[in-house]
Amino acid sequence: xxxxxxxxxxxxxxxxxxxxxxxxxxxxxxxxxxxxxxxxxxxxxxxxxxxxxxxxxxxxxxxxxxxxxxxxxxxxxxxxxxxxxxxxxxxxxxxxxxxxxxxxxxxxxxxxxxxxxxxxxxxxxxxxxxxxxxxxxxxxxxxxxxxxxxxxxxxxxxxxxxxxxxxxxxxxxxxxxxxxxxxxxxxxxxxxxxxxxxxxxxxxxxxxxxxxxxxxxxxxxxxxxxxxxxxxxxxxxxxxxxxxxxxxxxxxxxxxxxxxxxxxxxxxxxxxxxxxxxxxxxxxxxxxxxxxxxxxxxxxxxxxxxxxxxxxxxxxxxxxxxxxxxxxxxxxxxxxxxxxxxxxxxxxxxxxxxxxxxxxxxxxxxxxxxxxxxxxxxxxxxxxxxxxxxxxxxxxxxxxxxxxxxxxxxxxxxxxxxxxxxx
Ligand code: PMP
Numbered sequence: 001x002x003x004x005x006x007x008x009x010x011x012x013x014x015x016x017x018x019x020x021x022x023x024x025x026x027x028x029x030x031x032x033x034x035x036x037x038x039x040x041x042x043x044x045x046x047x048x049x050x051x052x053x054x055x056x057x058x059x060x061x062x063x064x065x066x067x068x069x070x071x072x073x074x075x076x077x078x079x080x081x082x083x084x085x086x087x088x089x090x091x092x093x094x095x096x097x098x099x100x101x102x103x104x105x106x107x108x109x110x111x112x113x114x115x116x117x118x119x120x121x122x123x124x125x126x127x128x129x130x131x132x133x134x135x136x137x138x139x140x141x142x143x144x145x146x147x148x149x150x151x152x153x154x155x156x157x158x159x160x161x162x163x164x165x166x167x168x169x170x171x172x173x174x175x176x177x178x179x180x181x182x183x184x185x186x187x188x189x190x191x192x193x194x195x196x197x198x199x200x201x202x203x204x205x206x207x208x209x210x211x212x213x214x215x216x217x218x219x220x221x222x223x224x225x226x227x228x229x230x231x232x233x234x235x236x237x238x239x240x241x242x243x244x245x246x247x248x249x250x251x252x253x254x255x256x257x258x259x260x261x262x263x264x265x266x267x268x269x270x271x272x273x274x275x276x277x278x279x280x281x282x283x284x285x286x287x288x289x290x291x292x293x294x295x296x297x298x299x300x301x302x303x304x305x306x307x308x309x310x311x312x313x314x315x316x317x318x319x320x321x322x323x324x325x326x327x328x329x330x331x332x333x334x335x336x337x338x339x340x341x342x343x344x345x346x347x348x349x350x351x352x353x354x355x356x357x358x359x360x361x362x363x364x365x366x367x368x369x370x371x372x373x374x375x376x377x378x379x380x381x382x383x384x385x386x387x388x389x390x391x392x393x394x395x396x397x398x399x400x401x402x403x404x405x406x407x408x409x410x411x412x413x414x415x416x417x418x419x420x421x422x423x
Pocket of ligand 1: 031032093094095096116118119160162163164189191192212214367
């Protein structure tokens with residue numbers, strides 16, 4: 001555990017409490033964004049003196065930066081098990097990656113109604129999005145997906161790698177098989193899966209993967225779309241501008257191939273290098289150990305919540321051995337838990353946890369309005385999510401604070417409309 005904690009910048013932060021004094025901060029909001037890895041911060045600091053233009057200069061610094069940028073591509077590709085002919089396009093984040101892909105798909109895209117808006121709205125925007133309503137079990141959901149693909153031709157299936165609301169994950173190998181059987185490709189929104197699980201595109205059959213650096217322990221501003229080249233090379237450039245062209249005349253341009261085709265403008269060298277360094281560090285962590293540690297924390301949180309009478313939100317029920325567990329694939333859940341507390345709004349709970357206990361969680365509808373509407377009706381909810389430096393103490397602090405809320409109520413009254421706190 002200490003080894004994991006020393007991986008991160010900014011652990012051990014003291015935060016003020018509303019009743020006075022301060023406490024060490026408990027960050028349980030890794031699903032929103034994760035603090036930088038120490039090695040990432042050091043890598044960024046080492047790059048700053050070398051800062052120069054990429055792909056555009058013959059000078060030494062320019063050559064070094066170009067080399068670093070292109071090496072970052074190779075590192076990201078290796079981290080996700082990309083096929084030799086896959087392309088890595090650096091983007092701003094997962095949202096950007098999925099918007100780029102949505103404009104490159106030569107046909108309809110089938111999505112589930114459980115998605116983060118980043119993997120929902122881009123497809124609606126293209127006019128080619130078809131939504132399948134998730135069923136109460138994984139097996140029935142896969143069957144519904146297949147029925148939709150059988151009903152009419154689609155070019156792509158786009159699913160989340162792990163739900164940002166419940167942490168639940170479809171068996172991606174099975175989804176890929178289903179998509180491919182019907183002539184469609186599979187895109188995975190990896191924003192929540194990649195921080196918790198290794199993904200291997202070649203082995204799983206995922207055709208496109210979208211990721212965000214800031215959820216992978218790198219800074220904001222860089223993400224990637226990794227996947228098959230042909231659609232991306234046939235698509236209009238994501239942005240028109242320098243670097244994306246082969247030749248320009250006063251009448252128009254001929255565009256170059258991916259990845260440069262979709263990376264017009266001066267690239268985000270620091271972002272790409274930081275993302276790659278994070279991939280390198282995460283890739284070297286002991287995978288089984290990390291998964292086991294997070295599974296134990298998840299179990300501790302779930303058990304503690306159950307003892308308080310709080311049931312986490314779930315998309316799928318347990319009974320699913322007919323189809324969900326085939327081909328070595330089982331339903332999986334990463335360490336994200338979302339719940340409501342009877343008698344209190346999510347805003348009140350989140351404000352109480354922060355102000356009185358120094359615990360950071362997320363409250364709201366998590367950019368997944370269709371899913372939240374289904375799981376809670378109109379209500380917002382509270383999300384706790386685990387990261388590399390989360391320990392049992394953090395989980396127990398949250399459980400203790402919730403127990404105190406349920407028995408004693410908050411010491412203060414929280415007026416949520418304007419965020420004001422009154423005694
Ligand atoms: N998909 C999922 C599942 C997410 O959780 C998020 C971030 N909350 C996104 C996509 C969007 O990521 P970003 O804001 O970095 O584009």
